[in-house]
Amino acid sequence: MESILIGIGSAFWLGVLTSVSPCPLATNVAAISYIGKRVSNPRMVVLSGILYMLGRMIAYLGLGILIVASALSIPEIAWFLQKNMNQFLGPILVIAGILLLGVIKFSLPGGGISEKMQKRVERLGIWGAGLLGILFALSFCPVSAALFFGSLIPLSVKHGSSYMLPSVYGIGTALPVIAFAFIIGFGTHYLSQVFNKITKFELWARKITGIIFIAVGIYYILIYYFGITLF
Numbered sequence: 148m149e150s151i152l153i154g155i156g157s158a159f160w161l162g163v164l165t166s167v168s169p170c171p172l173a174t175n176v177a178a179i180s181y182i183g184k185r186v187s188n189p190r191m192v193v194l195s196g197i198l199y200m201l202g203r204m205i206a207y208l209g210l211g212i213l214i215v216a217s218a219l220s221i222p223e224i225a226w227f228l229q230k231n232m233n234q235f236l237g238p239i240l241v242i243a244g245i246l247l248l249g250v251i252k253f254s255l256p257g258g259g260i261s262e263k264m265q266k267r268v269e270r271l272g273i274w275g276a277g278l279l280g281i282l283f284a285l286s287f288c289p290v291s292a293a294l295f296f297g298s299l300i301p302l303s304v305k306h307g308s309s310y311m312l313p314s315v316y317g318i319g320t321a322l323p324v325i326a327f328a329f330i331i332g333f334g335t336h337y338l339s340q341v342f343n344k345i346t347k348f349e350l351w352a353r354k355i356t357g358i359i360f361i362a363v364g365i366y367y368i369l370i371y372y373f374g375i376t377l378f
Contacts, residue, residue, distance in 0.1 A: 150306070154302060155311065155315050157302055158302060158311075158315040158316045159316070159319045160356075161294050161295075161299050161302075162316040162318060162320040162321075162322070163319040163320075165290070165294045165295070165316075165319070165320045166319060166323050167352065168294075168353060170288030170289075171288065171290070171291050172323070174286060175321075175323050175324050178280070178283060179323075179324055181275070181276065182195040182196055182199065182327075182328055192328050195276040196276070196321075196325045196329070197325070198274065198277040198280070199276040199279060199280040199321055199324050199328075200280065200318060200321035201277055201280065202276065202277040202278060203280040203284040203320050203321045204313075204314050204317035206281045206285050207284055207313040208317065211300075211303055211309045212309050212310065214309075215307075215308070215309035216309035218304065219304070219307060233367060233370075234367075234371045234372070236301055236364070237366075237367030237368035237372065238364065239297050239298075240298070240367065241361050241364035241365065241368070242293070242297060242364075243293040243294065243360050243364075244359070244360030244361035245361065246289055246293040246297075246357075247293065247294075247353050247354070247356055247360065248354060248358070248361075280321065284317070295316070298360070299316050
């Protein structure tokens with residue numbers, strides 16, 4: 148029970164960290180702009196934020212089921228992963244940590260969505276917020292890809308969770324949009340203050356998490372590759 152709670156907490160933190168990282172934050176700002184067009188109706192603003200969150204949840208849940216459940220449903224792969232997951236985690240965490248610290252920078256093709264697609268989404272009205280959540284969730288950049296594929300997926304495989312952890316991660320990635328939806332709906336003058344605080348929080352949170360990832364990754368490498376126990 149304690150193990151799965153730690154897993155849920157870790158998935159949520161990874162989602163929050165993803166949401167405030169530069170590239171995903173830009174998509175969340177675009178989502179906030181879309182939602183903010185309904186500022187005259189606070190209930191519609193909040194509902195749009197919730198639909199956006201559900202869209203992101205659906206996207207990550209679908210990927211989680213596709214990758215994790217498919218892998219665990221094949222006995223040979225499931226056995227191999229359960230036996231060797233800890234060996235894989237070390238290098239994966241080190242690489243993810245390096246990407247979070249910005250030591251290595253690269254771009255992924257196809258990031259974001261086209262202006263034409265955004266206009267189509269806008270024509271859907273409030274339901275477009277849900278579709279926007281799905282599209283933005285699937286628009287991976289290096290940091291979000293490292294956090295999802297390099298951290299959440301191994302975590303989900305380790306806990307055998309193809310539903311719970313990806314869903315919790317999706318909620319975490321949409322948290323700023325939900326918060327801004329309430330702020331836009333009930334007090335727009337706080338918007339710039341909150342945004343500035345989120346930007347500062349992201350910088351330190353990403354660096355601290357990157358250092359922790361590298362430290363834990365090295366710890367796993369020492370144990371499972373060299374048989375060195377530090378504690």
